[in-house]
Amino acid sequence: MKKAFLFLSLLCLIISCERYPDPSISVLKDYSFTFQTTQGNKYFQGEWVGDSILFKAYTNHSQVADSIYVLFDIQLGDGTITVQSAYMNTFGEVSLKWRLGTGSFDQKLRARIYDLSGKYLTSATLAVYAYRNDGWDPSASGPDAGMSGLVADTVNKVTYMVSNNTLYRQGEKYFIWNAVTDANVISPRTINIDRNRVIYISTWSGELIKSTDHGLSWDKCTKPYPDRSEYIYVYVSNDNYVWVYAWDHKTRYSADGGSTWTDIDPQSGITAQGFGNIFRLKDGSLLYHGGNCCNLNRSFDNGLTWTKLTTPGFSNKIYVNDKDEIFLCSQSGGTTIYKSTDYGLTFTSVYSVFPQWNTSMENTFNKWGHFYYILIPGYGILKTSDPGNPDSYTEFYRNSDLFNLFIDHNGVLIAKTLSTNTVFYYKNSR
């Protein structure tokens, strides 16, 4: 009995002295999977995503990577892939090809990963964008998302844009933009082009730079306001005059491509009416609408004196076509487009829309081929073959976020939103 008691006591002691190991963490399996193709790349619908796509596993452990089984499928879009399933090779890689479909702008290729026992581990996705014809597709990443100005030279087939203080030239694909580096192009702010395809860039330091060889070289013009080191506003009128404006200086123009500058407006105080648009009419007079409301003026002495014209409603934008027909946008009853065929003496209401919000108007009237594309901020884009004919108007793209509209040298419409860094592309197939 003594032995039994001692044995039991000893057993209890042994159990009570049970040792437990110190806390620790060990990684038994550790994989990371990735497509070796940049996420968010942009392609055309129906295009192959590169020459091939490499799907790769990384691990710092001793697992054999070829024990990984991968199932590929198209998660979004209706493209095709050349490999549906495969085991990874000893380098932990699988290659395949992916041809984008036409089903959607967002296209996704998914890889579902399993171990040898068939246990699902995780999945990885490659997401790209596929631009289509005859549809509006966004770009919220890349330099184009911050686009603030664009010019297109349809003769030399080039398009330039300014975005985030950088000059870009459009690449082979209209949504691809390549930065332009030039010693004279420093902190560009605005970009304009005249009818002789001379491109003007103004900078944040008030310099004016131009290129007469469709962007191959850039030269400084005479500084419009030598004593001003801040930015200026620039407008190129249809007679190739370059107009500059600064709130603390008088409006000036250059008739010789920025070599010399002439002050205007010694008496009428047109500078106080803000930066606006100026058109040379066929009779030699100038028509000007300031950036402030209801300031339509005409000058018969090349800008020395101005006569104010009466506008309907609260006008803020004019456009003059090749027939000297004046179109005026006014914020009365929504936004109404008026037409005048008597040099602004009388206006006739043509078409009205009701935008969700009002603001200043930038590139409003854009012509490509036989059609005008008119962007009304807060409403969207109207399309018309004759802006003076109300029956010719159609609602082309209703998007109340839009603020500005450009057309590249191929006729691709590029619309910029006001509040978000997004542009929308529209390529017309016809």
Next chain:
Amino acid sequence: MKNFKLSIILLLLLLCYSVSYSQSFTTGITSGINFSDIHGQDVGGKWCSKPGPSEGLSLGYSFNKSIGIQTGIGFSTVSYEHKNQYYQYVPINYYLSSMYPYPIIDPIYYQGGSYMDFSFVRIPLLVAVTVPSAVQFNMRAGLLFSFAKGHGSNPNYYYYNSYYSDYKDFTKNDFGFLFSSGVSYPLSDRIDLSLNLNYITGRKKFMEYSAMRHGSSEITIGVNYNFIKKNKLNSNPEPQSDSSAHRVTVTYSAGLNYSWSTFESGSDKYSPLSGPSLGFSVNIPLGHEVYFLTGVTFERKGYALKDSSESFYRYQERGGQEYLVDTKIITDYAVIPFLISLPLGKSPGVFFNTGPWLGLKLNSRTVGLAYNEINSGSVYRYTKNVVYDDIEKVINNYDIGWLFSGGVSFLVFNNYKVDLSAQFSAGFRDLFEKKVLSDIDPASIEQKMRLRTMSLHLGITLPSGKR
């Protein structure tokens, strides 16, 4: 230093006093080893029970054969070591966009470790109870005043232990309780050899920004010198009945516990846990073979958890990172029973015990394994966590309950009584400290857990009155 000198002077005075009036005095010297057992620690990590020396001089005064007081002076060094592991609570981002096609780097799990050691001068003030038998049984309990004479620490880089860095924050004086039990064996008329188990628990926080308190268990061997011969002490023995039924006896018992939890929900996720039980009981005769039993039993109780859970010590799913948990939640108690033992027939023979008990928590921890699977984005990671977390903070300091036991006793070798019994014990209090738990997981306090225990015990009662 001032306290140390005072302690020495006090000891010398006491020794002089004992020499002058030696009739009832005992003095002794003990030496042993302590195992640190820190209290009040936060939840998480492993506090290792580190060994350290314990030495002491004791001076006792006996009022009679059974009751006395004891004081003395002790020297000990207590070392604490904390080991922890960074648990990765959030999915890990590898920055594995194709923009960064670089090989990934393993996640780093830091092994945290910190050390503290304290050297104490200790002065106990104890009440001693002696039960004469073939091997004399001693129990002592009382106050312990400790004066830290030195300390050192090695804080690691882990923020959890950052409050160790300011050494001057350590409290130098401590006050606590000491519980001791042991046996002594006479080597001669004046000299005894003793073996004692001591449990020391400090009551003062020893760091300003932490609830931690000192604690340790000791095992010591001592030699005691009696200033009066045993035969003199026994020269005028009190009249005693020859019947063992009229003597106080001590039963030493050992057994196995089988404990389980009673969660009100999710109980299928829990399973029982087995553990040891070791202790003694003092059997005080009440007459007619009826005894009042009390003493101390060290019992290991708890339960096992096996399921997917966010917590390692109780089932929890709140939508966070989950682990496949396979852990044991272990709590050690010092159980003090207050039982009535009734014979069912002639004694020794079949008996039945019942009564309340008080369980004082000694320590509590979670041990085991927890596996975690992360598939976040294109990352898959499978980790194994070896869990050792002290969870004393979330466990209630004590439990009370009721037990029933029944068994059979019989005599062997004529003088030794052996008990073989089965016992069922039910705790009444929630295992978890509600306030602490609600800070960690407010939703979890709705679930109450109580422990139930089945035990098998083998006890042996030594012949009494042999000294």
